[in-house]
Amino acid sequence: MQYRTTSTSEAWGAYMARNSGGGGGGGGGGGGGTAAGAMGGGSDPLERIERLASENAVVIFSISSCCMCHAIKRLFCGMGVNPTVYELDEEARGGKDIEKALMRLLATPSPLPVVFIGGKLVGSMDRVMASHINGSLVPLLKEAGALWL
Amino acid sequence: MAGPSSMVGMQGFSGNTVIRSQTCFPDLGEIEESTAGYSAFSTCSPNSIFSLSNPSGVDVGVAVVPPFKHSRLRENIDVSEICSPYEMGICSGYYNSQKGRIMPDSMSIVNEQFENDGDSGIGDASLHTDTSMDVDKDDINQFMQNEALISVDSVERAKSQKGGQKTFHRLAQNREAARKSRLKKKAYVQQLESSQLKLNQMEQELKRMRQQGMLMYSGYTGDQCQKMAGTGASSFNAEYARWLDAHRQKINNLQLAINANVGDNDLRTLVDGVIAHYDDMFRLKSMGAKHDVFHMLSGMWTTPVERCFMWLGGFRSSELLRILGDSLEPLTDQQVMSVCNLQQSSVQAEDALSQGMEALQQSLAESLSSASLGPSGSGNVSNYMSQMAIAMGKLGTLENFLHQADLLRQQTMRQMHRILTTRQAARALLVINDYFSRLRALSSLWLLRSRNRTFA
Numbered sequence: 036m037q038y039r040t041t042s043t044s045e046a047w048g049a050y051m052a053r054n055s056g057g058g059g060g061g062g063g064g065g066g067g068g069t070a071a072g073a074m075g076g077g078s079d080p081l082e083r084i085e086r087l088a089s090e091n092a093v094v095i096f097s098i099s100s101c102c103m104c105h106a107i108k109r110l111f112c113g114m115g116v117n118p119t120v121y122e123l124d125e126e127a128r129g130g131k132d133i134e135k136a137l138m139r140l141l142a143t144p145s146p147l148p149v150v151f152i153g154g155k156l157v158g159s160m161d162r163v164m165a166s167h168i169n170g171s172l173v174p175l176l177k178e179a180g181a182l183w184l
Numbered sequence: 185m186a187g188p189s190s191m192v193g194m195q196g197f198s199g200n201t202v203i204r205s206q207t208c209f210p211d212l213g214e215i216e217e218s219t220a221g222y223s224a225f226s227t228c229s230p231n232s233i234f235s236l237s238n239p240s241g242v243d244v245g246v247a248v249v250p251p252f253k254h255s256r257l258r259e260n261i262d263v264s265e266i267c268s269p270y271e272m273g274i275c276s277g278y279y280n281s282q283k284g285r286i287m288p289d290s291m292s293i294v295n296e297q298f299e300n301d302g303d304s305g306i307g308d309a310s311l312h313t314d315t316s317m318d319v320d321k322d323d324i325n326q327f328m329q330n331e332a333l334i335s336v337d338s339v340e341r342a343k344s345q346k347g348g349q350k351t352f353h354r355l356a357q358n359r360e361a362a363r364k365s366r367l368k369k370k371a372y373v374q375q376l377e378s379s380q381l382k383l384n385q386m387e388q389e390l391k392r393m394r395q396q397g398m399l400m401y402s403g404y405t406g407d408q409c410q411k412m413a414g415t416g417a418s419s420f421n422a423e424y425a426r427w428l429d430a431h432r433q434k435i436n437n438l439q440l441a442i443n444a445n446v447g448d449n450d451l452r453t454l455v456d457g458v459i460a461h462y463d464d465m466f467r468l469k470s471m472g473a474k475h476d477v478f479h480m481l482s483g484m485w486t487t488p489v490e491r492c493f494m495w496l497g498g499f500r501s502s503e504l505l506r507i508l509g510d511s512l513e514p515l516t517d518q519q520v521m522s523v524c525n526l527q528q529s530s531v532q533a534e535d536a537l538s539q540g541m542e543a544l545q546q547s548l549a550e551s552l553s554s555a556s557l558g559p560s561g562s563g564n565v566s567n568y569m570s571q572m573a574i575a576m577g578k579l580g581t582l583e584n585f586l587h588q589a590d591l592l593r594q595q596t597m598r599q600m601h602r603i604l605t606t607r608q609a610a611r612a613l614l615v616i617n618d619y620f621s622r623l624r625a626l627s628s629l630w631l632l633r634s635r636n637r638t639f640a
Contacts, residue, residue: 100547102541102543102547102578102581103581103584103588105540105543107536109535109539109540110533110535113535113536160588161587161588161591164588164591164595165591167529167532168530168533168592168595168596169598169602170522170526170529170599172529173525
């Protein structure tokens with residue numbers, strides 16, 4: 036399990052290097068200096084969510100003190116998956132925005148934990164469990180490259 | 185067994201092997217013809233089992249039953265026609281539970297023997313020790329010796345007066361024994377009926393007590409909330425009891441449908457009905473959890489034994505699959521794999537939720553412990569209040585956990601329904617219902633036992 040904060044320069048730098056492709060985007064945050072501004076206060080939280088979600092095979096937005104989030108982390112670890120976890124309450128900035136955006140996205144007052152697999156939104160705990168029980172979770176994980184067996 | 189049964193192949197006959205298919209209750213006229221065969225009956229080994237193929241397919245062990253119509257006995261009946269109680273014992277021991285169709289008047293002794301032996305289909309020497317026969321061993325042995333002496337040729341001798349007296353004595357004894365057995369049977373049946381009544385009464389009482397007990401429990405939480413909690417919990421209990429009755433009814437219909445070999449379409453309707461009814465229960469539970477989550481978690485709405493096996497307010501979905509076990513055979517390879525995957529994923533989901541609950545308990549304990557609250561003093565009231573608020577928030581997630589657990593159960597049932605064929609699903613539902621009703625029966629028995637011990 037990898038705990039990430041959205042504003043570590045390393046993550047941002049790696050992202051930029053990977054995704055900027057032929058563009059000149061590397062100069063923006065590649066050096067890793069302006070980590071604080073890297074995520075950009077002005078950028079749309081939904082966009083940020085999308086970006087973060089597409090970074091890794093399995094991405095979980097969670098709250099460190101939430102026990103349901105703990106349960107969902109245990110679920111993935113129990114399956115042998117290594118999810119990337121963003122603790123929104125530990126975010127230096129923008130965590131609240133992301134939470135609000137997720138609230139809107141899932142149309143529920145308490146959306147967390149939220150799981151993205153292969154960049155696609157899977158949903159909250161109930162959706163994850165339902166897809167696990169009906170057998171659709173494992174193929175999804177394999178497709179995203181999170182599971183090999 | 186419909187009506188008189190035929191004899192098919194008899195073993196152990198010295199001399200005349202009689203292989204015939206004839207009714208066991210031939211007219212007396214026929215007896216004279218067949219005496220030769222019967223005379224050698226005494227040398228029959230007790231363990232010969234004569235099986236009869238029965239149109240209904242039921243395996244019926246049928247014995248050679250001499251036509252002991254004691255009501256039509258005449259003086260000149262051959263000794264050889266008389267079957268000693270020992271032999272009657274062997275005969276009756278072979279009858280299965282369809283004895284009701286045997287002609288009652290001639291089979292009174294036979295019936296009694298059967299009842300005492302239950303379903304043991306093998307006649308062995310122990311049969312004749314049944315007390316209802318009232319014929320002691322010596323008599324039997326002596327009689328057996330007498331019989332052994334009689335060969336085909338000695339039939340004539342048996343027709344003498346002396347033989348007649350002996351047989352008359354035997355007949356009288358048998359009549360006595362038959363009468364006694366009938367009386368005993370009557371007494372036994374009466375006893376059964378009265379204890380059945382008693383059991384029903386006790387179950388009613390138990391139900392009432394339990395409901396009262398649950399009302400008391402649910403009113404335990406605080407004065408102000410008492411009414412609320414009371415209404416919530418007791419109303420859930422009432423609703424659940426109603427659901428259970430409806431469920432039993434549906435399961436009965438399903439059982440009848442299976443027995444009647446209805447078509448797949450009709451069966452599917454019934455199965456879908458039961459599954460939809462389970463959905464009703466989950467909806468009930470979620471409403472109950474909104475009113476009183478602790479009542480749902482405590483399991484006081486269910487029986488003690490079920491409570492013992494409870495996990496997060498209900499049954500374990502992985503347990504469900506284990507209950508089904510082999511009863512779903514035969515399964516296709518695809519189905520086997522799906523069931524295995526389902527088992528694995530339900531276990532993983534259960535573990536995840538269990539760990540989440542543990543984390544909840546730990547964090548709750550932490551937030552309430554003195555370490556985090558600091559020394560109690562007026563200055564720390566706000567600290568205390570904030571910690572309490574945090575703890576309240578954490579408690580709020582309990583409902584979510586309960587909800588997720590119920591969802592897991594529901595999903596597992598739905599997936600089972602998807603994997604199995606209609607017939608398999610029907611059988612599975614019956615097996616599951618059997619299991620839970622046995623748990624409930626066990627609870628009732630246990631409570632009765634405790635009650636008896638208290639008041640004994």
